[in-house]
Amino acid sequence: GESVGLHLPTLSVQEGDNSIINCAYSNSASDYFIWYKQESGKGPQFIIDIRSNMDKRQGQRVTVLLNKTVKHLSLQIAATQPGDSAVYFCAEILNSGYSTLTFGKGTMLLVSP
Amino acid sequence: DTEVTQTPKHLVMGMTNKKSLKCEQHMGHRAMYWYKQKAKKPPELMFVYSYEKLSINESVPSRFSPECPNSSLLNLHLHALQPEDSALYLCASSPGSGGPNEQFFGPGTRLTVL
Numbered sequence: 676g677e678s679v680g681l682h683l684p685t686l687s688v689q690e691g692d693n694s695i696i697n698c699a700y701s702n703s704a705s706d707y708f709i710w711y712k713q714e715s716g717k718g719p720q721f722i723i724d725i726r727s728n729m730d731k732r733q734g735q736r737v738t739v740l741l742n743k744t745v746k747h748l749s750l751q752i753a754a755t756q757p758g759d760s761a762v763y764f765c766a767e768i769l770n771s772g773y774s775t776l777t778f779g780k781g782t783m784l785l786v787s788p
Numbered sequence: 789d790t791e792v793t794q795t796p797k798h799l800v801m802g803m804t805n806k807k808s809l810k811c812e813q814h815m816g817h818r819a820m821y822w823y824k825q826k827a828k829k830p831p832e833l834m835f836v837y838s839y840e841k842l843s844i845n846e847s848v849p850s851r852f853s854p855e856c857p858n859s860s861l862l863n864l865h866l867h868a869l870q871p872e873d874s875a876l877y878l879c880a881s882s883p884g885s886g887g888p889n890e891q892f893f894g895p896g897t898r899l900t901v902l
Contacts, residue, residue, distance in 0.1 A: 709890055709891075711893075716895075716898075718792075718878050718880075718893035718894050719831065719878070719893045720893070721890050721892070724890055762828075764830050764831075775821075775833060775836060775844065776831075776833070776891060777833075778830030778831055778832075779830065780830060781828075781829075781830050
């Protein structure tokens with residue numbers, strides 16, 4: 676289930692389950708969104724992106740959904756594996772000229788074998 | 789080469805020390821970034837360099853001084869830091885043209901200020 680910890684929301688799932696991580700973004704003018712995965716002691720790693728003229732994009736085991744009406748982004752991970760355990764950040768780009776990112780708060784995904 | 793490298797991996801410094809963080813990429817990217825990340829928080833943008841010129845400074849204190857010697861290198865010079873500056877410092881790069889693009893992040897430098 677999902678719980679909100681002192682600083683970071685946490686989603687705990689069993690191996691093989693599908694995971695859904697949600698994100699509310701702030702600026703209706705944002706035109707590009709990225710999901711990053713950050714493992715302990717490492718920098719953020721690109722997972723998947725979506726432009727504002729799309730509402731769904733699929734990758735390998737991952738799908739991103741964009742609902743511009745309510746400024747909501749979600750990341751779906753199919754058949755979650757222990758190696759998926761990490762913190763997941765959504766990020767929106769507000770300034771197309773410099774690709775400056777504004778990150779969401781992040782969600783920690785914990786996958787149990 | 790699709791990597792952003794950062795050195796050192798760990799740095800411990802006193803409040804009177806002067807040190808530098810280094811970042812390097814060989815992807816031909818023309819935009820480079822410095823972020824600060826505290827534990828269990830998202831990265832916060834500090835500086836943006838575009839075509840080797842400082843284009844964004846997010847009101848960062850002057851004890852942090854960025855430098856871009858060439859299109860592949862980005863430094864962050866540190867002087868008279870405070871213990872609250874202890875954090876993970878991340879460097880990133882992006883193509884810098886052709887519209888918004890993903891940023892590629894380095895592994896970060898874990899900084900501890902005593």
